[in-house]
Amino acid sequence: MAGSSALSLTHVTVTYADGYEAVHDVSVEVEPGEILALLGASGSGKSSMLRGIAGLEEVTTGHVLIQGEDTAGIPVHRRGCGMVFQSPQLFPHRTVGQNVAYGIERSGRSRAAVHQEVAQWLELVGLAGFAGRAVTTLSGGQAQRVALARSLAPRPRIMLLDEPLSALDRRLREELSVELRRILTQAGTAAVYVTHDHDEAFTVADRVAIMRDGRVVQVGTMSDLYGHPVPEAEGFLRAIPTVRAIAVRKLPGGGVRVVLDRSEVDLPDARGEVGDEVVVALKEHGSSH
Numbered sequence: 001m002a003g004s005s006a007l008s009l010t011h012v013t014v015t016y017a018d019g020y021e022a023v024h025d026v027s028v029e030v031e032p033g034e035i036l037a038l039l040g041a042s043g044s045g046k047s048s049m050l051r052g053i054a055g056l057e058e059v060t061t062g063h064v065l066i067q068g069e070d071t072a073g074i075p076v077h078r079r080g081c082g083m084v085f086q087s088p089q090l091f092p093h094r095t096v097g098q099n100v101a102y103g104i105e106r107s108g109r110s111r112a113a114v115h116q117e118v119a120q121w122l123e124l125v126g127l128a129g130f131a132g133r134a135v136t137t138l139s140g141g142q143a144q145r146v147a148l149a150r151s152l153a154p155r156p157r158i159m160l161l162d163e164p165l166s167a168l169d170r171r172l173r174e175e176l177s178v179e180l181r182r183i184l185t186q187a188g189t190a191a192v193y194v195t196h197d198h199d200e201a202f203t204v205a206d207r208v209a210i211m212r213d214g215r216v217v218q219v220g221t222m223s224d225l226y227g228h229p230v231p232e233a234e235g236f237l238r239a240i241p242t243v244r245a246i247a248v249r250k251l252p253g254g255g256v257r258v259v260l261d262r263s264e265v266d267l268p269d270a271r272g273e274v275g276d277e278v279v280v281a282l283k284e285h286g287s288s289h
């Protein structure tokens with residue numbers, strides 16, 4: 001549906017058979033092309049929420065709309081969700097290329113067209129030329145890139161990623177989180193990205209939803225969350241330096257320009273009017289301000 005959100009959750013609750021309510025009254029929107037992170041401690045209900053969106057768990061109350069379509073009664077394979085989990089779950093007896101082709105080989109396209117498309121997806125994930133490789137020869141990071149390409153190839157309406165980097169070591173995780181953002185942004189797919197890692201959430205996502213005990217306690221960009229944290233979210237906002245600056249200009253594509261230490265700095269995800277005070281979170285990465 002034109003003009004609708006990629007994903008819209010209204011008052012979503014997920015209750016397990018034993019009566020345990022893992023997700024409680026969650027309402028959140030993901031805009032087309034937007035990456036939303038669900039950030040929370042283990043057991044806060046992140047995976048339950050993702051599984052509810054995918055149809056792997058039943059949503060007990062509320063509505064899940066994907067591109068404007070109510071998913072009630074729609075089975076997992078018809079929802080148009082691409083999924084990536086902590087373990088890549090590749091088909092061991094297929095090559096890298098055959099893994100990526102999996103979701104598009106019965107699409108009516110010719111073998112040559114599928115071949116070409118597989119090559120393009122592999123290039124996007126940084127594995128150009130890997131099509132003929134056995135998946136058993138890949139490193140953990142490479143395998144996860146293949147899993148990502150395989151999920152993106154059928155052009156899902158939304159990507160759902162559940163801690164895709166948490167099995168990797170810290171350095172690789174940092175490197176791949178920057179890569180993941182680039183790949184998802186270039187693919188243009190909206191995504192929900194589950195993580196318990198603060199840095200990863202803010203590196204990968206446009207906005208972060210902080211989950212606690214099954215509830216989303218706050219949603220926003222880094223400057224929203226650091227500028228106006230609600231008390232329940234503060235435990236998850238790692239102490240990082242912030243400075244206050246005055247907005248001097250609204251940017252045409254959204255965001256504002258501020259003056260910091262006599263230099264002008266554009267903050268594409270900050271909101272406000274000229275003259276407003278804006279909180280700027282200072283990160284070490286080059287990927288954001």
Ligand code: ADP
Pocket residue numbers: 016017018020021022040041042043044045046047048049
């Ligand atoms: P997270 O992904 O944030 O770690 P989960 O969504 O996996 O959290 O789990 C949230 C809560 O739901 C936890 O307390 C967990 O024990 C409970 N839970 C998860 N799966 C089930 C299930 N199948 N039956 C009952 N409780 C479950």
Ligand code: MG
Pocket residue numbers: 046047048
């Ligand atoms: Mg989980």
